[in-house]
Amino acid sequence: MLKALEGSGDTADAVVVAGAALSREQLRAAAGAVAARVAGAPALAVLARPGLETLVATVGGLLAGVPVVPVPPDAGPKEREHILRDSGAPLLAVSAADRGAEAYGARLLTVDPAERGEVPAEPGEGTAFILYTSGTTGAPKGVLLSRRAVAAGLDGLAEAWAWTPDDTLVHGLPLFHVHGLILGALGPLRTGGRLVHTGRPTPAAYAAAGGSLYFGVPTVWSRIAADEPAARALASARLLVSGSAPLPVPVFQRLRELAGQAPIERYGMTETLITLSTRADGERRPGSVGLPVGAVRTRLVSETGEPVPHDAESLGELQVSGPTLSDGYLGRPDADAESRTADGWFRTGDVAVIGPDGFHRIVGRASVDLIKTxxxxxxxxxxxxxxxxxxxxxxxxxxxxxxxxxxxxxxxxxxxxxxxxxxxxxxxxxxxxxxxxxxxxxxxxxxxxxxxxxxxxxxxxxxxx
The missing domain is CATH 3.30.300.30 (ANL, C-terminal domain)
Structure with a gap:
């Protein structure tokens, strides 16, 4: 899963987070020190602040074959306690600045990016992450993401986006979600190339980073589009990627005007990883999230369970099948049963339309975005x-x-x-x-x-x- 971690062309600043840098070799060695300390643990929680410590701890857990549980740094006491207790993580990895953090029964493990250790052989199978996702009711559920699913998702995106070791990925997204952590941090460690995490996703930071590939959410892109010098500074980039919410059409058009290229949009969930995307060499349509990635399959189903035609107008629930699906919810067989169809497809709960050419457009959540009037x-x-x-x-x-x-x-x-x-x-x-x-x-x-x-x-x- 981390096959490019020891690739060729290593540089002193192969990985940069909030201005601090490591070579890939230094990251491997620092992660090896963490792996030795967490080996055999049932899970490793990581207080996922935007710092090198988060990346070192995450890679260390993955090298040790220990499921990583990212903890949002802004989580309230109830949410943090629930994540730590529900996941069963006995360790909470933190930076030196967080040595006084409340761990709710877990033991604090202070991560030092300067530490060095032996690097174990990376496991081939098993759970990579337990990512907590909130629904409309109840406490957040732990989503079990396998190493195989993560690898399939990243490989599918590498093909769709023509992502190569020559790319420098720039973003400033949170490191406790699929977008910022799995795509934005593990992506370069699988495909190769550099990672520059800006700490905060400001227009000035994006403009100064000199990347070829940029990730952002609509809020980030809206701010960049409103900052003409910053938007024009991205003209040398190869690809601008937007996700996690629909990108307003005026922002799409403004970026195309100022940066010289239209952004691409993609769609996914914690439970499915990224399943749909516009391709780097494909048509970029405002409001469209493109085509299935890799071996992913999709279908639209009506409220009565009937197939919905792909006519670019008929609404249906989007259902997904393929190698990027999660292994279910931790300790929640009821939620597992509710989220899967009898023939094994995942119910996204999102309403979509599909055109005759296969392009998908997400309308919204069935629970709040399908209005019956x-x-x-x-x-x-x-x-x-x-x-x-x-x-x-x-x-x-x-x-x-x-x-x-x-x-x-x-x-x-x-x-x-x-x-x-x-x-x-x-x-x-x-x-x-x-x-x-x-x-x-x-x-x-x-x-x-x-x-x-x-x-x-x-x-x-x-x-x-």
Missing amino acids: GGFRVGAGEVEAALRDHPEVLDAAVVGAPDADLGQAVTAFVIAAGPVTGEQLTAFVAERLSVHKRPRRVVLVDELPRNALGKVLKQALLRQC
């Missing part, structure tokens, strides 16, 4: 895209608010760039989409609630309805 089914994503086409709209989020007459009323929360009224926006959408898709209510806001990856927290918006 007056007998019609409306995809929130379609209405959001229409709203973002208005010249005075910076961003928009649409939910189905409870309504005694309609069941749910299409309700839009909009960040406006200039003077515009709710009535004007409603009329704008009605001119472009079916009348039943127009917002019944428009709420102008200064910002939308988001999580660390930039996804809009729609449950929080529903509570305002």
